[in-house]
Amino acid sequence: MSFSVPEIEDAEVIFNMGYNGPVSHPLVARRIVRAKKKGCQIICVDPRKTETARIATIYLPIKGGTNMLFLNAMAHVMITEDLIDHDFISRHTTGFAAYAKEITQAQYRPEAIAEQTQLNPEDIRKAARLFASSKHTITLWGMGITQFSQGVECVIACSNLSLMTGNFGHYATGVGPVRGQNNVQGTCDMGVLPNVYPGYQAVTDPEIRAKFERAWGVSLPAVPGLPLTQVPDRVLREPDPKKQIHAYYIVGEDPAQSDPDLEEIRETLSRVFVIVQDIFRNKTCEYADVIFPATAWGEHEGVYSACDRRFQRVRKLIEPQAGCKTDWEIQCLVATAMGYPMQYDNTRQIWDEMRSLAPKFAGASYEKLDSHHGVQWPCWSEDPEDTGTQYLHAGGQFATKDGRGNFLFFPYTPVQEAEDAEYPLSFSTVREVGHYSVRTMTGNCRLLRSLADEPGYIYMNPADCKPLGLTKDELVRVVSRRGHTITRCLPTERVAKGATYMTYQWWVGACNELTNSVFDPKSHTPEFKYCACRVEKIADQTKAEQYVKDQYAAIRRQMGITGGTSV
C-alpha cells in the first residue's frame, strides 16, 4: 500500500475494485465505513453485490473478466472530459502523451464497452468524474484485480488513474492492494521471491549479488529462479531431466489444497521428492517424503509486515508442542547437514543480519519496533529520528530511475476460458469471513468451525437455480473441464445471472478441483477468478449427504484423527 490503513478513513473518495474488505479484512472495512460517516463517497466495482457495494455512492456490477475494458473507459472519460491534473502529470510523470493517444480512441468510450462490461455508460462517466474530483481519492483492490490472466496490467491501469488525477504522494491518497495473509507482505520483503534478495534487491545486479556473496561466503546464482506456479509445468511437461524440478521443499503451504487444478498438483507432488515443514497434517503431507514439525504462531518470536509496510513484533505466548522446532532452526540444521553451516541463537541475530544487507529496512531495529508501535518501511537509518515512512512517493517522487511515475497503456485481453454450451456458467473462487486459507488453523478452532463447515456453498443467481430445480442447501455437483466437486446450493440475488462463486477452504467441496491453471504472464498468478463450469442436480440427496459425511470422515482419518464426529 502506498498509504497507511488509518488514512483510509480520511479519504474523500474511495475507489473500491475487486475487493471485498468486509469479508477478507474486517478491520480495514471498518475504516471504509468510518470514511463514509465522515462524508466520503464510495465507488464500488464488483460483479457481486458486496457489503461495500451496499454503502457505495456508485455501484458498478461489472461482468467478471472485463476489468481492463472498464479501467480504460475510466481513463478515457478523465482525459476527454479534461478532469486530469496537468501540473502533476507534467512535473511527476512520463509517457502521458503516448498513453493519451491510445486511450482517447473511440473504442474506449464507455458507450463502446457497455455491452461487454454490462455497465451503464453514464454510471462509468459519473464514477470517473467522482474519482477525479478529489486529491484524496484512495484506490483499494484485492484478488478481484490480480487473480486474472490480465492481473498485472490492470494493477497498472488502476495506478494510471491515480497518476493522472494527482492522487499520489500526500496524506490520504494513493493505491492499496490489501494483502491477503498476515505476512505475505513480509515474505516479499524478505526476498522469498525468485528474482530479488531481501529489500527488493535484484539477483541479476552484479554489485548487489557480490554484497550477498561476501556476507554469506558463497557464490550465488545470477539468473532469477522459478515462480511457484510453474512447478507443475517443470515436472510434468519438461522433457529434459536436467531442467526438471526433482525436489520441492514446502514450508507452511498446502499446494494440494490451495493451488489451481488439483489433479495436476497431485500428479506433480507424486513425482518429486517432497519435504513438508508445517504445524498440521495437511493434504500435501500425503505426498511428503519428509515431514518436519514446526512451531506455530504463538509458540515463537518474530516480525510480521502488515499490508501497509508496518513491521511489528510477534511474541511467544505459550511453550511449543513437544517435538517441534522453529522454522528457521530446522532449515539451519538441514543447511548445516548439507555442508553449509547456518547457526543463530535467536531471531534478533537473524533480523540484524537481514537489516545489514537490506538498506530499505536498515533502520528498523527491534528497539524501534518496540518503542513506536512498529515501523513502516522504508526506514533507512538507525538514527532515532528515522521512524519510517507513513506514505510512499512523498512530493510526487517515485521509486523509478528518473523519479517519475510511468504511464503504460494496455489493450484488453479476455479471460482464458469463457462460458460455452457445455459449461454455461462462469466460476470464481472467493473468501469467507470466519475461515482462512486452507483452513488448517481456523478449521481447528471450535467456535469458528461452528459457524461454517463442509462442504460449503456455491453462490448462484435464483434465475440459474430455477431451470435446474435447485433449492437452498441442496447438494449439487459442480463440473469444469478439470474436474468436479460437491457442494450446497445457495441462491442469492447478490450474484449476477450466469455467474457462480465458491469459497476455497473446503476439503470435501474443494473448488480447486475446478479452477484453471492458466496464469498472468507477468506475475504467474492463476486465473482463480474466472473459468467455465456447469452445475448438476443430484437426484438422490440422501446418498449425496452420506457421501459428504463419508468423505469428511475419511479425510479426518487420513489426518490422523481417531475420535469424535465431524459433520
Place this chain on the structure above:
Amino acid sequence: MTAYKKVNTICPYCGTGCVIECTVDTEHNRILEAKGSPDGVNNEGRLCLKGLYGWDYLNDPQILTRRIQKPMIRRSGKKSPLEEVSWDEAIHFAADKLKTLIRQYGPDCVMGAGSARGPGNEAAYITQKFMRAAIGTNNVDHCARI
C-alpha cells in the same frame, strides 16, 4: 493461584496487522482470551471473528487435522509408509537426498516455497538464504502469487 499474564502480539490471519492482547495461563500453557489492543495502530482496540477466536488451534482440538509432533520420513519412496524418526535422522535423510539430487541434476532441480503465515520475517529470511546459499538456486517463492 494460577498465573495469568497478558502479552501483546500480532494477529496470524489477514494482512491488516491487528495487535492482539492475549491472556495466557502460564501454569497450564494455554491461551484463555484474545482482545483487541489499543496499542494497535490499524485496529485501535478492535478485532474481527478470526482475531477473537482464531487461537484455539494451538490447543490442538483435533477437529479437522492434528498437530505434527515428530519428524517423519518415507524410507523407500511414495508407496512406503510415513515413519516417525528422530530429528537427527530426518534432517540427514533430507540433506542426503537433496545433495544426491543436486549432484545429479544441479541446484536448479530444487524448488523452495516459503510461508507467508506464522513463521514470520526472520524465518522467511532463512528460507531464501537456505535456498540461495545452501542449495545454490533462486528457485524460491511463496503464495503471494496464489
